[in-house]
Each structure stands twice: as C-alpha cells, then as structure tokens.
Amino acid sequence: MPILREESFNWYLFLQGNVYKQITGYVALFFVVLEMVLTLRKRGRGWKIKIVLPGSMQFWRVLHIFMGVALVAVTAVHTVGVRGLNFNAAFLWVFFGVSLSALVGVVAETGVVESSKRYFKLLPFIGGQGVQKGALIRNLRAVWLSTHIFLVSAFIVMLGFHIFLAYYYQ
Structure with a gap:
C-alpha cells in the first residue's frame, strides 16, 4: 500500500x-x-492561402469542428479537470462559452440543412407556412456566429494574457 500511495503522489x-x-x-x-x-482558410475568399491549402468548404468546416x-x-x-482560480477560471469559462456557441451552431445548422422540410415553424401552435430554410439558416447564423x-476574440486576448502570466509567474 505505501508503494501505491507514493507512486500515485508522484503521478499527481x-x-x-x-x-x-x-x-x-x-x-x-x-x-x-x-x-x-x-478560419482564415474558410473566411478568406480571395486570399492566397486558398492556393496553399486547397479543399472544399465542407472539408475545412468538418476539420474545424474536429x-x-x-x-x-x-x-x-x-x-487536469481543475477550474482554476480568478483569471484562469474566467478564462476557462470563456473557452467553454466558445465551445458551447460552436456546438449550438453545428447542431442548429446541421439540423436545418439536413432536414427534408422546406419551411420551419418557429412556434408550432401559430398557423401559417413558416420560415424558409435559407432564411432560417441566415437568421441562426447571424445570432450564433x-x-x-x-x-x-475574447478567448484569444485572454490566451495571450494567460501565456504572459504563465511565464511571468514561473
């Protein structure tokens, strides 16, 4: 038992x-x-980066997700599963916000694009035809993107600050 304790403590x-x-x-x-x-590859329409990194938009989108x-x-x-204190906790929560917003975007767009429906009702109990697929995707993208x-952007700024703090207090 003492050997296991010592080894687990060394691992910790x-x-x-x-x-x-x-x-x-x-x-x-x-x-x-x-x-x-x-992201630059996806968003840069006429940039030379497309020549260096060929491929379809769908391929780059899937690669971005993975x-x-x-x-x-x-x-x-x-x-190691620890939330951290002060700045590191806020930094981790912003990262989780980035991940959650990405998840919402992927699920929302995939659900709409792969659906066979042409019109979507935002509220099922209200009559009418609903919103067209293209308009719904544009509206969803305007919000989640x-x-x-x-x-x-907040994550990138905090990442720079995190790297600075990690080396400053080392």
Missing part, C-alpha cells in the same frame, strides 16, 4: 508540474493556431 506531482503543463499548453496552443488557420473537439480534449488534459466570433 507530475500532473501539477511545469513540464506537463508546458507540453499540454503548447499542444493546446498548436490546436488554437490550427483553428485560426482553418480540431475544436480535439482542443476541448487537450484543454481538459491541460487543466456573431456570438462565437465575439467569444473567440
């Missing part, structure tokens, strides 16, 4: 150590940079 110290945090932090930063490149899921996993590994972009 490793998870709380600087080397572990740096490795997982750099992996998370790598995923963030890849996400930003994918990289985001991988970033959530790496963040969970980096934080602006929220997602705002939260990502």
Whole structure:
C-alpha cells in the first residue's frame, strides 16, 4: 500500500508540474493556431492561402469542428479537470462559452440543412407556412456566429494574457 500511495503522489506531482503543463499548453496552443488557420482558410475568399491549402468548404468546416473537439480534449488534459482560480477560471469559462456557441451552431445548422422540410415553424401552435430554410439558416447564423466570433476574440486576448502570466509567474 505505501508503494501505491507514493507512486500515485508522484503521478499527481507530475500532473501539477511545469513540464506537463508546458507540453499540454503548447499542444493546446498548436490546436488554437490550427483553428485560426482553418478560419482564415474558410473566411478568406480571395486570399492566397486558398492556393496553399486547397479543399472544399465542407472539408475545412468538418476539420474545424474536429480540431475544436480535439482542443476541448487537450484543454481538459491541460487543466487536469481543475477550474482554476480568478483569471484562469474566467478564462476557462470563456473557452467553454466558445465551445458551447460552436456546438449550438453545428447542431442548429446541421439540423436545418439536413432536414427534408422546406419551411420551419418557429412556434408550432401559430398557423401559417413558416420560415424558409435559407432564411432560417441566415437568421441562426447571424445570432450564433456573431456570438462565437465575439467569444473567440475574447478567448484569444485572454490566451495571450494567460501565456504572459504563465511565464511571468514561473
């Protein structure tokens, strides 16, 4: 039993150590940079980045989603499930907001696009034909995408501050 306690304590110290945090932090930063490149690829209509990174919009969108899921996993590994205190707690909540807004966007758009319906009623008990599929997608995108972009912007600023604090207090 003492050997198990000692080994688990050593493992705990490793998870709380600087080397572990740096490795997982750099992996998370790598995923963030890849996400930003994918976003540039998606949004940059006439940029030369499309020549360097060919592919369809659907491919880049799916890759962006999977990289985001991988970033959530790496963040969970980096934080070891701990919320943190003060700034780190707020930073983690903003990251969860980014993830939630992305999830809402993916579910909403996929549900509407892949549906066989042409019209959607916003409130089922009100009569009428409803909203066309294209108009509904535009309206959904106006809400969730602006929220997602705002939260990502806040996340990027907080990420820079987090990196500064991590090295300042090291």
